[in-house]
Amino acid sequence: MNGPGPLSLNTVTVKERWGLAECIEGCARHGIPGISPWRDVLQAMGVAAAARRIRDAGLTVTGLCRGGMFPAADAAGRAAALEDNRRAIAEAAEIGARCLVMVCGGLPPGSKDLAGARAMVADGLQAILPEARAAGVTLALEPLHPMTCADRSVLSTLGQALDLCEAMGDGAGVALDVYHVWWDPDLARQMRRAAGRISAFHTCDWLVPTTDTVFDRGLPGDGVIDIPAIRAMAEAAGWQGGAEVEILSRRWWSRDPDEVLPLLLERHRTAC
Amino acid sequence: MNGPGPLSLNTVTVKERWGLAECIEGCARHGIPGISPWRDVLQAMGVAAAARRIRDAGLTVTGLCRGGMFPAADAAGRAAALEDNRRAIAEAAEIGARCLVMVCGGLPPGSKDLAGARAMVADGLQAILPEARAAGVTLALEPLHPMTCADRSVLSTLGQALDLCEAMGDGAGVALDVYHVWWDPDLARQMRRAAGRISAFHTCDWLVPTTDTVFDRGLPGDGVIDIPAIRAMAEAAGWQGGAEVEILSRRWWSRDPDEVLPLLLERHRTAC
Numbered sequence: 001m002n003g004p005g006p007l008s009l010n011t012v013t014v015k016e017r018w019g020l021a022e023c024i025e026g027c028a029r030h031g032i033p034g035i036s037p038w039r040d041v042l043q044a045m046g047v048a049a050a051a052r053r054i055r056d057a058g059l060t061v062t063g064l065c066r067g068g069m070f071p072a073a074d075a076a077g078r079a080a081a082l083e084d085n086r087r088a089i090a091e092a093a094e095i096g097a098r099c100l101v102m103v104c105g106g107l108p109p110g111s112k113d114l115a116g117a118r119a120m121v122a123d124g125l126q127a128i129l130p131e132a133r134a135a136g137v138t139l140a141l142e143p144l145h146p147m148t149c150a151d152r153s154v155l156s157t158l159g160q161a162l163d164l165c166e167a168m169g170d171g172a173g174v175a176l177d178v179y180h181v182w183w184d185p186d187l188a189r190q191m192r193r194a195a196g197r198i199s200a201f202h203t204c205d206w207l208v209p210t211t212d213t214v215f216d217r218g219l220p221g222d223g224v225i226d227i228p229a230i231r232a233m234a235e236a237a238g239w240q241g242g243a244e245v246e247i248l249s250r251r252w253w254s255r256d257p258d259e260v261l262p263l264l265l266e267r268h269r270t271a272c
Numbered sequence: 273m274n275g276p277g278p279l280s281l282n283t284v285t286v287k288e289r290w291g292l293a294e295c296i297e298g299c300a301r302h303g304i305p306g307i308s309p310w311r312d313v314l315q316a317m318g319v320a321a322a323a324r325r326i327r328d329a330g331l332t333v334t335g336l337c338r339g340g341m342f343p344a345a346d347a348a349g350r351a352a353a354l355e356d357n358r359r360a361i362a363e364a365a366e367i368g369a370r371c372l373v374m375v376c377g378g379l380p381p382g383s384k385d386l387a388g389a390r391a392m393v394a395d396g397l398q399a400i401l402p403e404a405r406a407a408g409v410t411l412a413l414e415p416l417h418p419m420t421c422a423d424r425s426v427l428s429t430l431g432q433a434l435d436l437c438e439a440m441g442d443g444a445g446v447a448l449d450v451y452h453v454w455w456d457p458d459l460a461r462q463m464r465r466a467a468g469r470i471s472a473f474h475t476c477d478w479l480v481p482t483t484d485t486v487f488d489r490g491l492p493g494d495g496v497i498d499i500p501a502i503r504a505m506a507e508a509a510g511w512q513g514g515a516e517v518e519i520l521s522r523r524w525w526s527r528d529p530d531e532v533l534p535l536l537l538e539r540h541r542t543a544c
Contacts, residue, residue: 112498118457147419149455150480150496160457183421185390185432208422210485224422226384 004231004272005242007265008034008062010202011041012246014260016253020045024057030261034060036101036200036244042091051095062099062244063140063175063200064092069105070124071117071154078120081105085128092137098241099140099199100132101175106151117154125168133171140199141165142175145183147213157181158190165197173199176234177246179206179217182225191233198239202246203227203272215250219263221271231272243272276503276544277514279537280306280334282474283313284518286532288525292317296329302533306332308373308472308516314363323367334371334516335412335447335472336364341377342396343389343426350392353377357400364409370513371412371471372404373447378423389426397440405443412471413437414447417455419485429453430462437469445471448506449518451478451489454497463505470511474518475499475544487522491535493543503544515544 009032011023018026020041027035035054042050042064054061067088072078092100104121107114125139132139141161144153155161158174158181165172174197181187205223210216220227231243245264252260281304283295290298292313299307307326314322314336326333339360344350364372376393383389397411404411413433416425427433430446430453437444446469453459477495482488492499503515517536524532 107496112496114454114498145419146417146455147482147485150478150482154455156455157457182386183418183426183428185429206422210419210422213419213482213485224379224384226386 004268005240006033006060007242007268008032008036008060008244009261009264010036010065010244010246011038012065012248013252013264014257015041017257020050021053022257024053024059026257026261027059028057030265032261032265033058034062034242034244036061036063036065036097036246037095038065039088039091042095047091047094054095061095061097062241063101064088064095064097064099066101066103067139068102071105071108071120073108073110078124082124082127085124086131089128089131089135089137093135097137099138099173099175101200102139102141103144104141104153104155106149106154114154121154122164122167125164125172129168129171138171138173138199139168140173140175142177143180145180157184157186158194159186162190162193162197173197175200175202177202177204178225178227178230179204182206182230187230188233191237195237198234198237201231201234201239201241201243203243203268204245204247212250215248217247217249219247219252220245220267227272243268276540277512278305278332279514279540280304280308280332280516281533281536282308282337282516282518283310284337284520285524285536286529287313289529292322293325294529296325296331298529298533299331300329302537304533304537305330306334306514306516308333308335308337308369308518309367310337311360311363314367319363319366326367333367333369334513335373336360336367336369336371338373338375339400339411340374340425343377343380343392345380345382350396354396354399357396358403361400361403361407361409365407369409371410371445371447373472374411374413375416376413376425376427378421378426386426393426394436394439397436397444401440401443410443410445410471411440412445412447414449415452417452429456429458430466431458434462434465434469445469447472447474449474449476450497450499450502451476454478454502459502460505463509467509470506470509473503473506473511473513473515475515475540476517476519484522487520489519489521491519491524492517492539499544515540
């Protein structure tokens with residue numbers, strides 16, 4: 001097997017210590033060739049300035065995190081979500097991101113209507129698809145671990161994401177995060193089905209025990225996910241874009257990013 | 273829609289305060305017609321004595337929790353698991369349980385070989401199936417929420433459980449817990465496929481936020497699961513066995529069971 005290809009730093013990995021300027025400089029300093037900003041740090045710098053600085057640093061933008069969050073309790077809420085997604089598409093285009101990562105949203109507050117929330121997701125994606133196509137921005141649907149179904153994403157499996165992609169046609173892809181898909185008994189079959197649809201590949205690890213449903217991810221190699229096996233499936237499906245490391249972790253957020261980035265590079269080589 | 277049928281108390285719901293004797297007496301006192309013991313409280317009383325007292329109290333035994341936990345790091349560990357499952361089958365038969373609930377086990381310590389662990393589960397089930405059939409005990413395969421894949425169950429979806437049931441034939445069924453299956457985008461299709469295979473139906477609820485991956489379940493009605501909708505699917509698939517309430521919750525364990533049981537009865541009527 002070849003190596004995992006180039007590494008990209010998702011900025012959430014160091015969110016407690018570094019803004020976007022420090023991330024750009026840190027990637028250059030440590031030899032990380034890619035970056036994937038979240039919108040909060042992007043907007044804090046200003047999108048035009050950020051686009052220029054990322055370009056000047058020679059970094060590949062492997063994604064923008066994140067669009068989505070379509071379900072809402074009322075029509076005004078859903079319309080506001082669409083507007084925000086349109087701004088996200090424009091931002092992704094301006095920084096030259098490979099894709100806009102879509103975290104589609106959970107149940108509206110107080111709702112138990114999972115089918116209704118899923119319909120809101122499908123409708124929202126269809127509504128913004130023309131703008132995404134016009135801007136040349138791929139909407140990368142990210143299935144999220146089922147433990148986030150209530151509050152973050154009713155899109156829970158790769159199979160479900162690919163069903164949506166097929167309904168959407170051009171302009172839709174999937175963002176694969178090993179943390180969200182590793183447990184899936186249908187993964188091998190769906191990865192074959194994902195050929196030509198993979199727009200992002202995210203790494204981190206599942207710790208045992210896991211003490212928080214969102215903020216306790218591990219560095220690649222510290223958990224139980226067979227990351228090289230999943231990467232091999234992605235590459236068999238045509239993926240050639242390297243790996244973006246995205247660690248949401250209170251433990252790692254407390255550390256000095258100049259100590260964390262060398263670890264990320266090492267784990268990218270040895271555990272991905 | 274009719275009511276949810278008779279209620280059964282899974283003893284883990286009050287495990288910090290009551291042993292099996294108190295559970296049997298509590299069910300009688302509060303008018304709960306069914307019970308589902310865990311093996312620790314069953315063995316603490318003695319299986320023969322427990323069988324007699326449960327029978328004398330007129331309680332239906334909706335299940336015995338639990339068999340399973342097949343994957344192990346070496347052959348000796350796997351053999352020990354089989355022996356323990358054989359004892360569990362004998363216990364289930366002795367107390368007249370409708371089924372032995374199977375929590376199949378996670379990855380062996382230090383392993384990332386998910387396919388291998390799943391094969392150990394399938395092999396273990398096949399190994400004990402003759403004893404289960406001879407004893408007239410249905411092995412009720414319980415898919416567990418994917419967040420437990422690493423350390424409790426590599427059996428994560430109803431579809432996966434039904435695939436195993438089909439390979440096993442007579443003597444195999446599924447234990448459906450709404451907590452474990454509610455998020456599944458393939459649920460409606462798999463519930464149709466489950467016709468004739470449902471051996472247990474467990475209730476509780478998914479809280480938002482969920483603060484622990486195992487011990488933070490809610491009472492039915494306190495979370496986001498549309499329990500009546502899932503019950504209707506089970507009944508459409510032939511289920512007529514009522515509902516067993518199983519709450520693993522540090523919050524509820526701290527309460528007086530004589531306060532909790534009336535709440536369980538009320539929620540069984542109003543939220544299930």
